[in-house]
Amino acid sequence: MFELTTSARLRRSPYFATTVAEGANSFTTYNHMLMPTGYGHAEAEYWRLINGVSMWDVSVERQIEISGPDAARLVQVLSPRKLDRFVVGQGKYVPLCNHAGTLINDPIILKLGDDRFWLSIADSSILFWARAIAAERGLQANIVEADVSPLAIQGPLAANVVAAIFGDWVHDLKYFWFRNAEIEGIPVMVARSGWSKQGGFELYLMDGNRGADLWNIVREAGRPFDIGPGNPNACERIESGLLSWGGDTDDATNPFEVRLGSFVDLDLDDSIVGIKALRAIHTEGHRRHQLGVVLKDDAPFETHSVWYSIMVGDQKVGDMTNGVWSRRMERNIGFALVSRLLDVGDDVTIMREDQAVQGTLVDLPFL
Numbered sequence: 001m002f003e004l005t006t007s008a009r010l011r012r013s014p015y016f017a018t019t020v021a022e023g024a025n026s027f028t029t030y031n032h033m034l035m036p037t038g039y040g041h042a043e044a045e046y047w048r049l050i051n052g053v054s055m056w057d058v059s060v061e062r063q064i065e066i067s068g069p070d071a072a073r074l075v076q077v078l079s080p081r082k083l084d085r086f087v088v089g090q091g092k093y094v095p096l097c098n099h100a101g102t103l104i105n106d107p108i109i110l111k112l113g114d115d116r117f118w119l120s121i122a123d124s125s126i127l128f129w130a131r132a133i134a135a136e137r138g139l140q141a142n143i144v145e146a147d148v149s150p151l152a153i154q155g156p157l158a159a160n161v162v163a164a165i166f167g168d169w170v171h172d173l174k175y176f177w178f179r180n181a182e183i184e185g186i187p188v189m190v191a192r193s194g195w196s197k198q199g200g201f202e203l204y205l206m207d208g209n210r211g212a213d214l215w216n217i218v219r220e221a222g223r224p225f226d227i228g229p230g231n232p233n234a235c236e237r238i239e240s241g242l243l244s245w246g247g248d249t250d251d252a253t254n255p256f257e258v259r260l261g262s263f264v265d266l267d268l269d270d271s272i273v274g275i276k277a278l279r280a281i282h283t284e285g286h287r288r289h290q291l292g293v294v295l296k297d298d299a300p301f302e303t304h305s306v307w308y309s310i311m312v313g314d315q316k317v318g319d320m321t322n323g324v325w326s327r328r329m330e331r332n333i334g335f336a337l338v339s340r341l342l343d344v345g346d347d348v349t350i351m352r353e354d355q356a357v358q359g360t361l362v363d364l365p366f367l
């Protein structure tokens with residue numbers, strides 16, 4: 001269709017050459033980097049994630065490292081989720097909000113030490129945000145983008161592959177926890193996490209020169225389990241109800257609207273960025289909420305790059321933010337960010353480019 005013009009501004013992953021050699025034939029951009037989005041076998045890539053094990057270059061999940069005497073304080077100031085019982089070796093999913101209570105990122109925060117953290121970020125520039133807040137508050141923290149590049153191993157057989165490389169201790173790793181490890185001299189953090197609900201791990205590579213080596217080690221260890229390359233899977237993540245910041249959110253979305261209210265602690269003190277606005281939103285009641293929508297047609301969706309209006313009669317009630325053909329439900333499904341006047345069971349109309357399609361609102365996750 002067209003070519004992407006590359007430059008040093010559009011950075012490459014340490015796994016880039018290996019993913020191209022594996023047949024990666026489509027890419028997106030995320031955090032100013034290229035990320036593979038397919039290897040030419042979409043259906044097989046999906047079923048491998050559901051039934052087997054898949055390996056993904058997710059080095060675009062950049063690590064904003066915050067260290068120094070005020071690091072813990074800064075991380076709490078940035079986050080409306082209470083972090084007082086956060087333990088070294090643990091990861092937590094955390095909404096980040098601006099002063100208006102708008103969701104500006106939804107990282108996993110890893111606690112590496114009492115004064116050292118990684119914010120494993122979604123697609124927005126938290127490096128600048130964290131530095132600005134630290135400077136304005138007079139907090140002493142060193143804030144850098146670390147040389148860390150996650151490789152995800154996802155699917156029901158993922159633990160077998162990771163145990164074959166690192167040992168049986170990986171079976172005991174709790175969800176979102178991580179541990180330092182080394183394989184063939186390559187330093188990695190092994191975490192039980194990943195952007196799918198099929199189970200799995202993320203290997204945080206800590207040496208950008210060893211990307212091909214780590215990829216090949218995983219590829220070899222995965223051979224008995226028929227591992228293959230894949231990527232964060234649009235179909236599985238929508239079926240599973242996983243949020244894509246910037247895809248399913250806009251410049252007015254707050255955490256309550258997109259099912260992240262349980263990660264907000266309103267009794268945190270006023271120094272937390274956005275907490276006062278979040279309290280006000282909570283008191284007034286948020287206007288929209290995120291549900292699922294199942295469409296009544298059965299012509300599989302192509303991927304789309306705009307939100308589709310959701311109507312009741314001739315009144316717009318919200319948007320379908322991302323939609324996909326569900327291979328397990330054999331239906332078109334999507335995320336509906338709609339007025340709270342609507343609820344599960346309501347019938348709506350989705351305005352696709354080509355036609356209006358009837359649908360019904362449902363609970364998330366779909367599966």
Ligand code: THG
Pocket residue numbers: 061092093106107108120121122123150193194195196202241242243
């Ligand atoms: N892994 C790592 N970094 C990341 C992502 C990741 N950075 C970018 C992006 N993904 C951040 N966003 C999310 C969104 C959802 C989840 C993780 C990161 C997630 N959510 C679960 C859910 O919603 O069911 C669990 C939440 C919980 O119970 O705490 O896993 O994937 N390294």
